[in-house]
Amino acid sequence: VLPLVNVGGEPSAEYLSDGITEGLINSLSRLPKLKVKSRSSVFRYKGKEADPQKVGSELGVRAVLTGRVVQRGTDLSISIELVDAKENNQIWGQQYSRPSREIAGVQGEIAREISRKLGLQLTGAEEKQLARRETGSGEAYRLYLQGRYFWNKRTAEGFQKGIEYFNQALAKDPGYALAYAGLADSYVMLGDYGIAPPREAFARTKAAAAKALELDETLAEAHASLAYAHHLYGWDWSRAEQEFKRAIELNPNYATARDW
Numbered sequence: 001v002l003p004l005v006n007v008g009g010e011p012s013a014e015y016l017s018d019g020i021t022e023g024l025i026n027s028l029s030r031l032p033k034l035k036v037k038s039r040s041s042v043f044r045y046k047g048k049e050a051d052p053q054k055v056g057s058e059l060g061v062r063a064v065l066t067g068r069v070v071q072r073g074t075d076l077s078i079s080i081e082l083v084d085a086k087e088n089n090q091i092w093g094q095q096y097s098r099p100s101r102e103i104a105g106v107q108g109e110i111a112r113e114i115s116r117k118l119g120l121q122l123t124g125a126e127e128k129q130l131a132r133r134e135t136g137s138g139e140a141y142r143l144y145l146q147g148r149y150f151w152n153k154r155t156a157e158g159f160q161k162g163i164e165y166f167n168q169a170l171a172k173d174p175g176y177a178l179a180y181a182g183l184a185d186s187y188v189m190l191g192d193y194g195i196a197p198p199r200e201a202f203a204r205t206k207a208a209a210a211k212a213l214e215l216d217e218t219l220a221e222a223h224a225s226l227a228y229a230h231h232l233y234g235w236d237w238s239r240a241e242q243e244f245k246r247a248i249e250l251n252p253n254y255a256t257a258r259d260w
Contacts, residue, residue, distance in 0.1 A: 001025050001036065002055065003046040004067040004078070016100070017069040018152070019145030020078065020107060024065070027111040029253030030129050033120050037061060038255035039152075056085020063091065063118060076100050080110055082117055092117040101138025103145070108133070134216075140172035140179065147182050156195045162186045177219050180212035184225035185256075192232055202233035220251035228260045 001024045006017040022039055029036040037059050045055065052064040064085045070077040076098055082091040094113065096106050111130050115122055122130070135141055147165035150158040166182040173179070184205050191201025206229055212222035227243030230236040247257040 001028070001065045002042055002050055002052075002067075004069050007068050007070045010071065013069070013071040015146045015149035016071060016076065016103070016142075018149050020067075020069060020103060022148065023104070023107045023145075024111060024114075026251075026254075027107060027130055028114065030251055031115060031120065031122070031126055032252070034115070034118070035061075036253055038253075040255065040259075052083040052085050053088040056083075061085055065114065071100065074100050076103065076106075078106060078110075082114060099138075100142060103138065104133050104135075104141045134178040135169075135173045135176045137173040137176070140169040140176050143169035143172065144176070144179050144182060147179070147186075151182065151186055151189075154189070154193075156190075156193070159186045159190050159193075159195065175215055177212045177215035178221065180208050180215065181219055181221035181225060184208035184212060184222060184229075188225050188229050188232070192228075198233050202229050205229040205233075218250055220247040220254045220257060223247035223250065224254065224257035224260060227257070231260070 001021055004017040004021045006014050025036055025039055025042075028034055041059060052066065055064050056062065062085055064083050065080065066083065067078060067080045078096045080096070081093045083089070084091050092113065096109070098106050108130055112127070115130065143165050147162045147169065150165065151162035152158070163183060163186045166179045166186065169176055169179040187196070187201050187204040187208060190196035191198045191205070205225060209222045209226040209229070212219055213226070216222075223243045224247040227240045227247060230243060231240035244257060244260070247254060251257070
């Protein structure tokens with residue numbers, strides 16, 4: 001999934017194109033019959049004119065998804081193209097026009113259509129996984145995407161702004177487990193980068209991850225954050241290993257868990 005292009009280049013809309021890209025990677029990577037390249041592998045093509053056939057060869061993939069996002073006020077237009085990287089032929093293309101509050105639903109539609117076009121026979125559980133939505137609030141999801149956008153900058157300012165947006169998402173939906181996982185990721189990185197005192201970072205990471213898992217025990221992101229905290233600050237190797245294994249069991253393609 002190549003980074004979707006933010007048509008118009010409005011900096012304030014960049015989190016949408018990045019967020020939709022990352023959302024598609026995360027959704028598709030949960031399908032055991034599909035191998036999806038990680039965010040770090042594909043985001044090096046961001047801002048470049050990338051030929052799908054060349055990308056396919058460089059990354060060793062058979063299919064490449066490209067797309068464009070246009071924001072007009074509160075409405076979004078998303079154009080998607082799925083290309084056979086070996087033959088350089090279009091497999092499928094579609095355009096979606098939706099209010100920005102429906103981003104999560106559109107991502108689910110795109111992911112399901114991709115799985116069909118690639119000829120995957122999904123089980124009922126896998127269909128349910130693709131349709132899964134972590135929050136019923138479109139505004140909370142939009143704020144979560146902004147949090148991840150800043151978290152991915154890997155800077156002190158980025159982590160702090162990420163925390164602000166994750167907290168705003170939780171204000172919209174207090175039961176949003178993924179936003180708590182975002183907080184845990186932010187706190188653990190503040191400690192890892194030496195920006196916050198380790199003891200304080202560890203305590204906040206554990207609290208946020210525990211709340212995420214209280215809401216959704218199957219959240220790979222929260223298990224990975226908790227594992228990293230036990231490894232970095234607690235030196236509890238067995239607990240860290242247990243949590244990392246659980247994260248990878250829940251989502252074998254979750255790159256951050258494997259990285260950490």
